[in-house]
Amino acid sequence: MQSSVIHATGLVKRFGDVTALDHLDLSVPEGTILGLLGPNGAGKTTAVSILTTLLLPTEGSATIAGVDLLSSPAEVRRHIGLSGQFAAVDEILTGFENLDMIGRLYRLGRSASRERARELLDWFDLDEAADRPVKTYSGGMRRRLDLAGAIVAEPPVLFLDEPTTGLDPRSRIGLWDVIRDLVSRGTTLLLTTQYMEEAEQLADDIVVIDHGREIAHGTADSLKAEIGGERIEIAVCDTADVDAARAILATVGVGEVEYNPATNKLLVPVTGGAGTFAKVLGSLNSAGIELRDVGLRRPTLDDVFLTLTGHGTNDSGADQTSAEQGDAGTDQKVSP
Amino acid sequence: MSEIQYMFADTFVIAKRNIIKIKRVPDVLVFVLLSPIMFVLLFGYVFGNSVDVPGDNYRSFLMAGIFAQTVLFGATFTGAGIAEDMQKGIIDRFRALPMSRSAVLTGRTLSDVVYNTLSILIMAITGLIVGWRIEGSILEALAAVLLLLVFAYAFSWVMAYLALLVPSPEVINNASFMVIFPLTFIANTFVPAESLPEPLKTFAEWNPVSTVTQATRELFGNIPPGAPEPDAWSLQNPVLYTMFWVVATVAVFAPLAIGRYTRFNRR
Numbered sequence A: 001m002q003s004s005v006i007h008a009t010g011l012v013k014r015f016g017d018v019t020a021l022d023h024l025d026l027s028v029p030e031g032t033i034l035g036l037l038g039p040n041g042a043g044k045t046t047a048v049s050i051l052t053t054l055l056l057p058t059e060g061s062a063t064i065a066g067v068d069l070l071s072s073p074a075e076v077r078r079h080i081g082l083s084g085q086f087a088a089v090d091e092i093l094t095g096f097e098n099l100d101m102i103g104r105l106y107r108l109g110r111s112a113s114r115e116r117a118r119e120l121l122d123w124f125d126l127d128e129a130a131d132r133p134v135k136t137y138s139g140g141m142r143r144r145l146d147l148a149g150a151i152v153a154e155p156p157v158l159f160l161d162e163p164t165t166g167l168d169p170r171s172r173i174g175l176w177d178v179i180r181d182l183v184s185r186g187t188t189l190l191l192t193t194q195y196m197e198e199a200e201q202l203a204d205d206i207v208v209i210d211h212g213r214e215i216a217h218g219t220a221d222s223l224k225a226e227i228g229g230e231r232i233e234i235a236v237c238d239t240a241d242v243d244a245a246r247a248i249l250a251t252v253g254v255g256e257v258e259y260n261p262a263t264n265k266l267l268v269p270v271t272g273g274a275g276t277f278a279k280v281l282g283s284l285n286s287a288g289i290e291l292r293d294v295g296l297r298r299p300t301l302d303d304v305f306l307t308l309t310g311h312g313t314n315d316s317g318a319d320q321t322s323a324e325q326g327d328a329g330t331d332q333k334v335s336p
Numbered sequence B: 001m002s003e004i005q006y007m008f009a010d011t012f013v014i015a016k017r018n019i020i021k022i023k024r025v026p027d028v029l030v031f032v033l034l035s036p037i038m039f040v041l042l043f044g045y046v047f048g049n050s051v052d053v054p055g056d057n058y059r060s061f062l063m064a065g066i067f068a069q070t071v072l073f074g075a076t077f078t079g080a081g082i083a084e085d086m087q088k089g090i091i092d093r094f095r096a097l098p099m100s101r102s103a104v105l106t107g108r109t110l111s112d113v114v115y116n117t118l119s120i121l122i123m124a125i126t127g128l129i130v131g132w133r134i135e136g137s138i139l140e141a142l143a144a145v146l147l148l149l150v151f152a153y154a155f156s157w158v159m160a161y162l163a164l165l166v167p168s169p170e171v172i173n174n175a176s177f178m179v180i181f182p183l184t185f186i187a188n189t190f191v192p193a194e195s196l197p198e199p200l201k202t203f204a205e206w207n208p209v210s211t212v213t214q215a216t217r218e219l220f221g222n223i224p225p226g227a228p229e230p231d232a233w234s235l236q237n238p239v240l241y242t243m244f245w246v247v248a249t250v251a252v253f254a255p256l257a258i259g260r261y262t263r264f265n266r267r
């Protein structure tokens, strides 16, 4: 265990009967990105809130940049930047005023705060809206402003809770670039996401959690080896062809072929991408199987769960009472 | 800078932000001032004729009470502001920043001093229009304003604490009126305390709203010569008694509110 900047052991958080985090260990080496991947209610926000001093863990301990979280929360706050799941910006203030205020509260001083605010507004493409109240901003603009707020003081440790949820594809890719840029300058980042692709694009190391527990851990490549790379999905026109199609898919698949009778769709994880795909299409064609729909796609979080737990993200609560809470707890500000 | 200097710096940053918000959403100010203005008109012209006051100008007597009422109502603004802050996303930002823990509260109570200064100014203009005059010296008048402001400041801390107990803007509005109505009406704000029946009279005599009103009345020179001396010690020494209240209230409620806020921050 070399110099991990974020280091947490045995984090447990209980809210009454709900166990939001169940002995979670995390370790993020300096200058790397850890992707915390999980469905709604998995405990991502809870983990981020604990590590950013907003919540006390029920059990467990953590250090951030070598500072103990429980005994020196104030010191921890000097080293971190946070962009939470819900944009924490003041609606009535302008974008500039928001960032300027944050700079002052990070104690950058008057002129440095202003300068930094302008610089970030420019960088995040908000310079035109800089002097408008935030309540006139679109969701994506707020998100970007919030992210800018997290890096005002160029903190060495950054926590981003679902930073691209709700962004359009172009903004998402733009944000990925910003994140890569930050990390290339030495920032250590913990990023939560519901998108397998995002974790794959950004994270050096991925921890998949469900019900507050780690269910898989590894690099994008090692996880993909475990869950298979892309998926081939086909929908047959005639149910009579299902068995024949299944046999063809089985020859190329690296995992079991799933069949969904409701949609008449077959799904199989494959390796080899487009080449394999072309081969399958050829075989299906020569077998005379007529297709309604066909596609090669990247694994989604749902696929990951299907493979790792044997159930998808939606029905994952069937055997767990805690999942019934779903995303009800996301608005944590209200009750003390 | 030392930690104390940072605390002041952070307080000013938060206060500045709140003042920007008052400037940008002035409807709140208008709304809170509407009721005192209504009271001036209602009491000054409708009920006033049937109230027996020393001297012959009821509106002159009334204005000190109105000033006290105005700053007391202003304190509900503190409560509402904090309750709103606690619900908005920005509080999570503040909580994760290395800022002084108490600045959200000290900044709020400070910005409300600015707010109250504005209210007093507007109410003074209203008073001048209906015939109220400053009959003492300018220095005394300034002392009156200062006393009203420190009184309001102390009361802001009470409301801040209430707002943290029930962090919902709707509830806090109703809760604060339950505190404010008895305080403003069982007092010498609109009628002389001596004219109230027991036990309301005793309550009114020792009610700090009465004493701040009495002090304001004296300092503005609105008590006509030959008016009878009040019976209670509190009303005979209104500045002293009011200051005692101010100090005691801040000493009790500021730590309570900050403690509550800090606990709220680390769940």
Ligand SMILES: Nc1ncnc2c1ncn2[C@@H]1O[C@H](COP(=O)(O)OP(=O)(O)OP(=O)(O)O)[C@@H](O)[C@H]1O
Binding pocket: A015, A018, A019, A020, A038, A039, A040, A041, A042, A043, A044, A045, A046, A047, A085, A194, A322, A323, A325, A326, A327, A328, A329, A330, A331, A332
């Ligand atoms: N303040 C709270 N009180 C009670 N339960 C809570 C509270 N906060 C979170 N929970 C519960 O803890 C679990 C984990 O919640 P958390 O918000 O961490 O999930 P998440 O992974 O961030 O989900 P999402 O993707 O929906 O944001 C959920 O079951 C949630 O209901």
Ligand SMILES: [Mg+2]
Binding pocket: A044, A045, A046, A085, A161, A330
């Ligand atoms: Mg979340």
